[in-house]
Amino acid sequence: MVAPNATLAVSTVIFALRPTDDPGAESRARSLWIPLVRRLRNPFDNFWALPGGPLPAELDLRDAAAKTVEAVLGFAPRYLEQLYAFGDVDRSGTSGERVVSIVYWALVGDAEARRARLGQNVRWLRADRLPTLAFDHNAIVDYALWRLRNKVEYAPLAQAFIDEPFTITQLRKVHEAVLGRRLDPANFRRQLAAAGGLVDTGEHLAGTPHRPPRLYRFDPAAHRIDQGPLAGPGRSPS
Amino acid sequence: MVAPNATLAVSTVIFALRPTDDPGAESRARSLWIPLVRRLRNPFDNFWALPGGPLPAELDLRDAAAKTVEAVLGFAPRYLEQLYAFGDVDRSGTSGERVVSIVYWALVGDAEARRARLGQNVRWLRADRLPTLAFDHNAIVDYALWRLRNKVEYAPLAQAFIDEPFTITQLRKVHEAVLGRRLDPANFRRQLAAAGGLVDTGEHLAGTPHRPPRLYRFDPAAHRIDQGPLAGPGRSPS
DNA sequence: TCAAAAGTGTTGCCGATACACCCATGG
DNA sequence: CCATGGGTGTATCGGCAACACTTTTGA
Helix, strand or coil, X not given: CCCCCCEEEEEEEEEEEEECCCXXXXXXXXXXXXXXXXXXCCCCCCCEECCEEECCCCCCHHHHHHHHHHHHHCCCCCEEEEXXXXXXXXXXXXXXCCEEEEEEEEECCXXXXXXXXXCCCEEEEECCCCCCCCCCHHHHHHHHHHHHHHHCCCCCCHHHHCCCCEXXXXXXXXXXXXXXXXXXXXXXXXXXXXXXXXXXXXXXCCCCCCCCCEEEEECCCCCCCCCCCCCCCCCXXX | CCCCCCEEEEEEEEEXXXXXXXXXXXXCCEEEEEEEEXXXXXXXXXXXXXXXXXXXXXXXXXXXXXXXXXXXXCCCCCEEEEEEEECCCCCCCCCCCCEEEEEEEEECCHHHXXXXXXXXXXXXXXXXXXXXXXXXXXXXXXXXXXXXXXXXXXXXXXXXXXXXXXXXXXXXXXXXXXXXXCCCHHHHHHHHHXXXXXXXXXXXXXXXXXXXXXXXXXXXXXXXXCCCCCCCCCCCCC
């Protein structure tokens, strides 16, 4: 038997799509936000930090991350994937004890995030305009953002942000918010159809000022999202 | 201060290219091999396992993985990247204590691997024909193999297996061994040139029974390989 | 009937593949 | 001069981006 040799923490970068809330932006524009927790002790007292904590002995890593999301927002994430393990000796600051953090990233639904009641020391902050965070958390968020922006282009992640049924344009707006650029509606539609898994409900969204768009769902069987090496089938070894 | 809550281990999947050593195969064919360590105690007594051990308090995660390679083979890896953190509660077997393993994967040079003197309880095994290993190590190796085969197609990994200078064909043979399929020599050459970083030494390899092929190097400045979120520049956030 | 979004069609470009072909050397 | 691998050229295919165009609704 070997003695424990470091504190193991699990933290989570939780992404939600929320109104941009910017003086210059359009009123309906949305962007990526992250809930962060204010630290109440040193090191980094009063700095914002990723939610998380020591790994509970009875939980798998993934379950610990899911539990963090529940604790912060009150509901489960729609998507959850391990990001990276950060464990440099000096990452707790010069005087702190050594902590190895296994970081997950999560996506939560639009409607749920709107309803969430955040605790006293929790606040939503824009993912791309963060202040200096505690520890190495700025670098961690940047990496999670990079991963999200990459993966959304080839995996069906965007569906996690919105409810079913949805219109193609709603899904496109999610992609545009994540990627930060406009996408061609015609080509987006074709790519989406080619990827498979899209199911036409036959219904249409009413009340728009223009032609009513079709409403779609995703086929739950097809295109399950890979969330790690043991979650196959998907991109992982079969 | 929080009490340590689990044993943290670092293990490494070390890939080397070695002669296939198969009755049916061509004499010059090569394939992927991994050094494994025989366990000398329960659980999984006498099973083969990935090299590694508890995280030393004074080492970064990456350095711990590099040190494992040194300990097993006697030299440093040419490439090293974090693979995944495995930490399910029951992964140590039903009776074991909980261990969270942060797994790295490494590539080592051809010539160095040939010279390596393995210890008593270490042996090279074919990566794609492994027996049942200890713990969840079969799944880990499969995931590392999947990652290697993916990444070799878009990142300059193959150079890690061979010495400079090299011929295009030598590099192509590495790709073919890793991917397990033939590649078109003409197209491989063009893809490689388009990727950039290839430097013609102006010299030629003599002694072949046919037209002497050109010898190349890689430009060390260009195309540094991304080995994680903090190793930029590369595919990570800049 | 007009504005604007939904949805379809068409074209051109670029990269990858397949494969024809010439080059250079040892035997 | 022949066999063999080194190396270059080229036709074709398919995916993707750009954008023209038609459809459908509310106002």
